[in-house]
Amino acid sequence: MGFLSGKRALIVGVASKRSIAWAIAESFAEQGAELAFTYQNEKLKSRVDEIAEQTDSNINIELDVTSDESIENCFAELKNHWDEFDILVHSVGFAPREALAGRFLEATDRESWSIAQDISAYSLTALSRAAYPFMKERQGSVLTLSYLGAVRSVKNYNLMGPAKAALESSVRFLAADLGGEGIRVNAISAGPIKTLAASGVAGFREMLNGYAEMAPLKRNITAAEVGNASAFLCSDLASGITGQVLYVDAGFNITGFAG
Numbered sequence: 001m002g003f004l005s006g007k008r009a010l011i012v013g014v015a016s017k018r019s020i021a022w023a024i025a026e027s028f029a030e031q032g033a034e035l036a037f038t039y040q041n042e043k044l045k046s047r048v049d050e051i052a053e054q055t056d057s058n059i060n061i062e063l064d065v066t067s068d069e070s071i072e073n074c075f076a077e078l079k080n081h082w083d084e085f086d087i088l089v090h091s092v093g094f095a096p097r098e099a100l101a102g103r104f105l106e107a108t109d110r111e112s113w114s115i116a117q118d119i120s121a122y123s124l125t126a127l128s129r130a131a132y133p134f135m136k137e138r139q140g141s142v143l144t145l146s147y148l149g150a151v152r153s154v155k156n157y158n159l160m161g162p163a164k165a166a167l168e169s170s171v172r173f174l175a176a177d178l179g180g181e182g183i184r185v186n187a188i189s190a191g192p193i194k195t196l197a198a199s200g201v202a203g204f205r206e207m208l209n210g211y212a213e214m215a216p217l218k219r220n221i222t223a224a225e226v227g228n229a230s231a232f233l234c235s236d237l238a239s240g241i242t243g244q245v246l247y248v249d250a251g252f253n254i255t256g257f258a259g
């Protein structure tokens, strides 16, 4: 019996086998959780269907977080399967590609800023609100994925930094708001991992090399390591932990000078 047995989790953010959300789903399934998935659009449906099947889940619902109607429809459909669930995983982030290269000052326009904030930060609160009626009797837990760019400047991460800062702040406000019902809200700040969202990012390979050199563990992290830490944070083993940002980054963030 795993430490998530008897728990039901909704996983938002699987796009491929490399997605961090997929590694989280695998760890959750290993620990005995029952899973439901969402897919962003028709193009991704069959891929997520296939992935869901591997964790014995037959729940896969369309969800575009930029649309209130899509959020409403998604949770209405979920209601046909589950009256309640325990865990919401939010593993969603996006900014227009042009905004993620070059000088921050030049690359940051109003439209890109608003898209990055909407998809990467606001969606956590929107999904938490929709999930609340399902979770409120079950002392559930919400988890999101952040990155060091929330609190440090990182070349080319640009406006995603302020979006992750808003996301991490939302974790604290949601934790305070939902704590009364026993619902915990946390983030994992992951080190760089080669996923779809990282592909095509200029200099990503150099970044992986730099991390491995500087991080206390002298290597990069795996998506499975994020999955395992997620399983812990969303389980009763972490019942005293809320409003936190847990770094799963081989220790990179604590380094000042790596000799």
Ligand code: NAD
Binding pocket: 012, 013, 014, 015, 016, 018, 019, 020, 021, 039, 040, 063, 064, 065, 066, 090, 091, 092, 093, 094, 119, 145, 146, 147, 189, 190, 191, 192, 193, 194, 195, 196, 197, 198
């Ligand atoms: P990914 O591309 O596999 O996942 C991003 C997900 O966001 C995709 O599933 C995509 O469908 C979803 N998404 C984007 N726009 C959406 C919308 N409008 N509606 C619904 N879903 C939408 O990449 P990933 O690296 O697994 O990213 C997952 C999370 O992890 C993101 O929040 C990212 O910022 C964070 N993160 C990634 C890394 C990394 O190096 N890969 C490091 C730290 C944090």
Ligand code: 0WE
Binding pocket: 093, 094, 095, 096, 097, 100, 146, 147, 154, 155, 156, 157, 158, 160, 192, 196, 197, 198, 199, 200, 201
């Ligand atoms: O949060 C992320 C991914 C952010 C991201 C990446 C893309 C590329 C493709 C958001 N939107 C898009 N839009 C696209 O069109 N990470 C933590 C991974 C990441 O992305 C970077 C990084 C790191 C690390 C971008 C620049 C610099 C570093």
